[in-house]
Amino acid sequence: MAHPAHYREAHPLIFVFTHWINLIAMVALAFSGFYIHYPFFGSFMGVARGMHFFFMYVLLINLAVRIIAAFFVKSATRLGTREVETDIKNWLPQKLNRHQLIPWLKYYLFLKKDHPIGAKYGVLQKIAYLATVPLTLAAAYTGFAIYAPFMDAAFFAAGTDWVGGQMNMRIIHYYLMWVFILFTAIHAYLANVEGVAPSRLIFAWKEEEGLRFDENGKIIGGAGH
Numbered sequence: 001m002a003h004p005a006h007y008r009e010a011h012p013l014i015f016v017f018t019h020w021i022n023l024i025a026m027v028a029l030a031f032s033g034f035y036i037h038y039p040f041f042g043s044f045m046g047v048a049r050g051m052h053f054f055f056m057y058v059l060l061i062n063l064a065v066r067i068i069a070a071f072f073v074k075s076a077t078r079l080g081t082r083e084v085e086t087d088i089k090n091w092l093p094q095k096l097n098r099h100q101l102i103p104w105l106k107y108y109l110f111l112k113k114d115h116p117i118g119a120k121y122g123v124l125q126k127i128a129y130l131a132t133v134p135l136t137l138a139a140a141y142t143g144f145a146i147y148a149p150f151m152d153a154a155f156f157a158a159g160t161d162w163v164g165g166q167m168n169m170r171i172i173h174y175y176l177m178w179v180f181i182l183f184t185a186i187h188a189y190l191a192n193v194e195g196v197a198p199s200r201l202i203f204a205w206k207e208e209e210g211l212r213f214d215e216n217g218k219i220i221g222g223a224g225h
Contacts, residue, residue: 007207009076009084010120014069016205021062026180028055033177053147056140063136077120091126094119108190128183135179142173 011019032052039045070091074084078096096118104122106112116122121129145156146169160169191198200206 007076007082008201008205009082010079011201011205012073012075012087013205014073015066015075015087016202018062018066018069019202021058025055025059025062026184028052029059030177030181033174037174053143056143059136060140063133067133075120079117079120090120091130097121097123097126128187132180132183135176135183139173139176139180142169142176145169146173 028051032048032055034040035044035048036052039048070087073087075087075090076082077085077087077089077094100116100118101123103112103116104124107115108124141156141159144150145160146166150156151160151166160166163169163172191202
């Protein structure tokens with residue numbers, strides 16, 4: 001069964017924008033971070049450092065916008081319908097997700113052919129997406145802690161002392177980057193494992209072709225249904 005969440009109510013335009021900004025910021029941060037770690041061509045270090053901190057600010061602001069928007073923007077919370085509710089409900093425990101953790105694990109481990117259908121996000125999706133919040137803050141903290149204008153501030157110096165010095169903080173920051181790279185790769189794979197409709201929607205805001213809805217906004221037909 002194709003994933004039936006490829007319609008605009010499931011991903012409002014503001015979330016398409018924040019997703020684009022996240023992608024651009026993460027690519028810029030990874031590129032500039034690798035260059036700072038290992039300069040693979042000359043005369044770019046100043047630009048790379050400036051780029052790195054600019055896009056970290058972009059990422060933090062974008063994260064704040066996405067969190068705030070979740071309390072005001074409505075999106076589809078139940079798959080297969082255009083009915084919308086405040087998006088924050090997708091991130092809270094939902095009846096539609098109840099008892100689905102094991103079935104989702106089996107699906108991702110190729111022990112189950114069809115994934116559970118219920119809420120907009122599966123149990124593991126929620127856990128993974130919510131985990132990006134503290135991970136982003138941790139990446140920002142470790143980055144500021146090794147950035148000269150901030151490293152001597154008490155808030156950051158205390159963390160540096162706690163982990164055993166600047167070098168350890170740099171190592172932690174470096175491996176956090178790899179966590180985000182791996183998360184992005186896995187996210188892209190799982191989102192498109194059954195087709196590219198999710199990418200068409202989240203990048204171009206194009207709905208899955210052939211979707212049909214009844215008078216109550218519930219999907220009654222379309223590709224993969």
